[in-house]
Amino acid sequence: MSLQFQIEATRGKARTGLLLTPHGEIETPIFMPVGTLASVKGVSQDILEDLGAQIILGNTYHLYLRPGVDTVRRMGGLHRFMSWPRAILTDSGGFQVFSLNELRKVNEEGVTFRSHLDGSSHFFSPESSMEAQIGIGADIIMAFDECTEFPADRARMKSSMEMTARWAARSKKYFEEHKHEVPWHTQREIPTLASPKSGESRMGHPLFPNATQSLFGIVQGGMDRDLRKESAERTIEIGFPGYAIGGLSVGEPRDLTREIIESTLEHLPTDKPRYVMGVGTPEEIVEYANLGVDMMDCVLPTRAARHGLLFTSEGKVSIKQARYTQDAGPLDPKCGCRVCQRYSRAYLRHLYASNEVLAQVLNTIHNLSFYLDTMRRVRHSIRLGEEFGF
């Protein structure tokens, strides 16, 4: 048992269910906080647990550079390395190579790129991405794809999509041959389930014997609905336990993002988890969940927090503004998070204006709480058969 997906209720196209992974159960639709370098920036793991984060995302590109796959593997995999007992997903590194490297060179074999840290030269292929992701040891890993730039002409979108399909087949082949090499697979002892804060959980042991990782395929095809359909069909033909829609949120207008998601979902199997990568605002994640998306991730709540931009039930708040200097009220009167329960807007404004590290810590906790709470309400609304939106 490496992955199991059960839909428990539907409302129109939207569905809510359970995704069982080797390191825990995930309620879908789910938002995954981004923990690029084995840390959700500024937030300790116990607070992430308290916030109800059920799965977090790690970035293979960043972890490959620091601390390196060898170190993560020797430390028992990413769960044990960062002491995170719950589920983890890693991306393939393809998107970061795309977004952080203007000088990358792509050919059929893979991508040559330079480290954004020291300029050193590196090479990612479907096989080396799988090798890295197996060594890191997330529960769900992603096929190595090419994220098509925006805008791009049809010929470019088509050839890029076709290469992603060939890379998906190579990713699957390598993964199937090597999946038993995941650091936690050889651990024979499978402890009994215990409370999330016990010593057991910190070990990062899988919950089931003989579990391996699960590899998801990625649909590309740019902003062309027909190419997206073709990409979906070719990816499904290769066969994966879950499917992602990649290559969105790369500069296209929001209406187009939604249109591509909606049309692509029609071509994906309903009994498999469907993951839209790199989205979005609170309004967008609700909208996409209502379209039938099961998983999403985005740096927006954590990155915006670092810039003092906070999401609340009353809209966005830029906490740096002088109007909050003597505002004794909570950031969001309707929010039950530990930040809104304890601190005033005046205090949060002061921390931000004074460049205090606690500003980032508290802002991030609130924004993540808002995102996770929003998805909790979406799941609840689907179970009740009611519409939910902002």
Add this chain to the structure above:
Amino acid sequence: MSLQFQIEATRGKARTGLLLTPHGEIETPIFMPVGTLASVKGVSQDILEDLGAQIILGNTYHLYLRPGVDTVRRMGGLHRFMSWPRAILTDSGGFQVFSLNELRKVNEEGVTFRSHLDGSSHFFSPESSMEAQIGIGADIIMAFDECTEFPADRARMKSSMEMTARWAARSKKYFEEHKHEVPWHTQREIPTLASPKSGESRMGHPLFPNATQSLFGIVQGGMDRDLRKESAERTIEIGFPGYAIGGLSVGEPRDLTREIIESTLEHLPTDKPRYVMGVGTPEEIVEYANLGVDMMDCVLPTRAARHGLLFTSEGKVSIKQARYTQDAGPLDPKCGCRVCQRYSRAYLRHLYASNEVLAQVLNTIHNLSFYLDTMRRVRHSIRLGEEFGF
């Protein structure tokens, strides 16, 4: 009732007791974490509570510049502003003016200095320091003194000490005339005692009716034992509920610091709390507590944490070192803090090397835990009549 000090046990010169303030009880000898700008850098207030911090220190100079005394006063004082229900002490601003301003101008009236933030000109006097500290509203505030530079000749040490004595008298006069203006004094409702995490505690209400702040005097006199004796006598003659030894840790050798502390303590009343400002290493705070010091504060545990320097039962650890890259053990095997219980040296090293904010957060939590735990053990050893040292 504004301050009450009870010595409960002694062992040689060392003593352990209770200091009761309007915002809670403090076990002495105590180490006070520094929260310069209404935040112990990187650590949220609930974690400080969990660590067992009973009193924290705020810096008047910094709070005066940001967010400003008026804002803190309007928000109900520093306890309510930062949502810290326990005791607070503020310094007078004298030391920061001394250490952060090379262009300060001192005369009998006070000190003219330039803001380290924007170069704007400001003036601190005994009266304006009291006004600021009353507006900020800590439980214990400090007389405005001149910190004598090191080295200094005897004439300079003597004239500086004498000015500090005159400023102490002016500080006390202003304080006695204005102490009822503290933001929390006019609050008529005194809620009943409740658990530290209840809504009540977050309000920052004092625990007793009609409580005011307490003003401590500061002994100066440079590195001259006779001048220190004279300063102690003159400060005691003015009369304060507690006495501090200032002007140490300004560049002098450690043996001299200890000598001045030991000799000055002989001239301070045994029934009042005795506070050495701005010290020290774990070894030093144990040593000074053993000499009979009741209170200490220092930026060392928090500042060192930000530079990856960690205090452990096995000595100092520079976590940035490559030797910890794959060290799966805890930072300090004998430490029960939430960092040592959950994370490995390899993970802490990775966070530091990757410049992750969580490095500062976790390092600071551990160092503060080490300091607070050390003082807990010192208090315990005094009660048992046993010697404690590193």
